[in-house]
Amino acid sequence: MYRTIKKSTFQEAKDKLIYFDWIFFSLILLLICVGLLTIHTVDSSSTNYLFKHFLRICFSLGLFFLVALVNIKFWYRFSYVFYLIITALLIYVDFFGLSALGAKRWINFYFFNIQPSELMKVGVILALARYYQYIKIEEIDHVSKLIIPLFIILIPFFLVAKQPDLGTGIFILMVSIGMLWLAGLNLKIFVTGFFSLLVLAPFAIAFLKPYQKQRVLTFLNPENDPLGSGYHIIQSKIAIGSGGFFGKGFKQGTQSNLEFLPEKHTDFIFTVFAEQFGFFGSLMLILLFFAIILTILNISLKSQNNFSRLVCFGIGFNFFVYLAVNLGMVTGLIPVVGVPLPIISYGGTAMLTTMFALGLVMSAKIHKDHNL
């Protein structure tokens, strides 16, 4: 009955805005502002990062609203298709992609380059959430029910690792494992999987490219080769450490101003921030991120269907892995892998993917009472 009354699109959108989570949105906006501010400090007239970053934000925000206002039902139906499209793009990249730094990762669209591996992080979440929506809890640990998810996970993993981009590959793997865990798989399966990985690890190392091995070795002892590959970590630690408690002040970061920081506008942007605003500023930023993750958690808990719930948890976990890997990397806790800081870092696809994912969360919130 309810459905038969055709509402105007405008009216529909207006209804949806009632459920729009303004706290969640303001947190995101706050993060965007921090990002713009930090990009501004590393910008110069020749690079013009701020303007490009701003354009991308506008575009991504548009996408965010679009995704948020589309019913989560649509994403439920569309999730396998979405997954398959991105898999196709990954295969396309292997043949026709732009190569940079010895890896084929990008597809050239007219106005920016798309990195399908980045989109795949959301693709896997959607596909797995869709799959586990109707699997009964009694059947979930059955081997026959494990085959499809394994394919969903391993196909993109190998495609991405082949590019070669092991970092993103492992990233996808981690998010997927998180999804399987959330879906309710028995702990025994994870333990078995972990030990079989340990056994397989030596064989896997044989397949690593020399630069990948080098990265791991450098991580283990960065001071060994201060001008070589350990340079990133050392300079990053110097920048963060020299910031002190309150930081060197806005635009006063010597490490970033004098270009000692590598990749300062992308993966090492947190370093730039920490140098200028110190421990206090960094703590505030991390609290902001954590608040966003808690909000996502809250939204997922309130969702009425398992698909929305799994998608939100997955995206929250994805967001967390981004943060964990990036912050762990710049503070020297884990090896250097090219992972941007969500929303803050300069870069197209990551921004787009993040905002798309957050849009999905918002959609889940708006349509929390809808059935699939």
Add this chain to the structure above:
Amino acid sequence: MEYFTPSPKKGSESKGKIISRRAFVLTAFKFAFFATIVSRLFYLQVVKRDEYIVRADKNRFRNWKLAPSRGVILDKNENIIADNFQVFKIAVIPKEVKSVNKFFLSLSQIIELKQEEINFYKKQLSKNNKYQPFVLSRNLNWKEFSKINYNIQKIEGVQPFVSYERTYAFPYEFSHILGYVSAPNKQELNTMDSNLRGVPNLKIGKIGLEKKLNEDLLGSPGSATYEVNVFGKRIKQVVQEDGKNGSSIKTTLDKDIQKYAYERLKNNPGSVVVMDITGDVLCCASSPSFDSNKFTYGMENEEYKSLLQDEKKPLVNKALTTVYPPASTIKMLVALSALENKIITKNFLHTCKGKVELYGQMYHCWKDKGHGRVDLGGAIKQSCDIYFYEVARLLGIDRLQETANNFGLGKKVFENFIEEKEGLMPSTLWKKTVLGKPWFLGETMIAGIGQGYMKFTNVQLCKMMAQFANGGYKITPSFVQSEKKELNEKIISNEEHSEFLLQTLYQATNEPGGTSYSSRINGNMKFAGKTGTAQVRRISQSERDQDVKNKDLPWKYRDHSLFAGFGPTNKPKYAITVIIDHGGSGSAVAAPIARDVMKKIFEKDLKANNV
């Protein structure tokens, strides 16, 4: 709290619970990780803050030392003989570049560099201390220099700078006595004052006066601290500390005399030393010579090799380093020693028959027919060898050695000249302790005519001559102008003796029959001196029979030609010694050169007095 409570729908109740429960576990894990990150940040930013601030400063501050301008060297009339010219150079601190190959590659894209040049620099760079600036020896022209400054971002670690390079006004004439400067070697770096380390393009004196006076000439370096970016480009200057330039030094050398002496020596390998009777050295020229500027501006390897291998030894300062038998120039000292020790009087007579036999050994005079019966004056004037064999025999080597020691023979004349040689004045004790053999009488006899073990440098002979000329006062020769020296320590006890010997020398040069009569100076100002012809090997009987001429022998077997003199004779003021390596007889080669140089000095003195 109600915010976090799930309200699952029917059907999916149990599964939803599992999902929520696991999400909580995961959130706890996330919280733990954030706590880890925060404590890591606390560790980096609060605990280790100071350490990282130091490291950040080390990144961005570069201390660049500024080489002090080396002191200028002047001659006695304040003419500059060693100056500094501005040069444009580039340096690199090996520690600050990631790849040497890349550095040279990017450098060669800006300025023209030959592959050999690059290889040479790379080889040198590998020996360079990692923290010491490595200066490319090549000098840039203004165009190249500005090109590098313009493109500095493209070459990581390059440091263009302006420096001063030692430049000699008379690179050939003064090359031996002034020496040259060059980059310090490892050993010198280690012994050097610590604040001089790390000074780019620092050059230190390697030899000659540059080495002897290095400390005063050097000064102390200044430094400037710059904030630099990762490419080594200077963003701004933070601190500047001025150094002290080296003090300029006024020497006793006379540019005109030195130039003239060198001109006069040009075709004769040898040396000329002139000092005034108080010990100020006016001229110290050595020939053949080399271009000392090439040691600062660069010399081809081939050229350096050929200088090293030349049998006429252009790199050696023949006035200080080469030792010669004094030959007949020692006769004055033998005579003086005999007079002072009251062995003979000036009226002592002896007959010269051209040769004399002693214990089966034949001793010859230079004049085959002999000089007949001569007294001391005649023997010096005509340089009779037989007379001096006899005097030496009577005198004995040890008494002669004592007198020679008083005159400074066989001892270094200057302090801190690494190239100066001591020479040798033998004695019975010396032979016993050093050679472990007893002294023979025949050795005493040939010592009387300045042959045998005796070996002196040109400056020692000149000092001896100056001490005769000043009436027998001990002097300490020097190259640096100082307060007027006092002459108070006498080394000739009887004034009559010195007057007599100078008188005899006057006769030897200015009266017919004297050995250097043909090289006299006519006019009011006269000069006088003693010739010497030093054998460098024994003359065999067959050669005497065949009357082999000196000029027919290979160059290195020919006699050395010596002359030691003073002037003006009426009021002695200067002493001069000339030694020509394998030049032949003293009267034919060395004496005319001495006369010309002395004449030049007289002319200069006259001009100065008239003005």
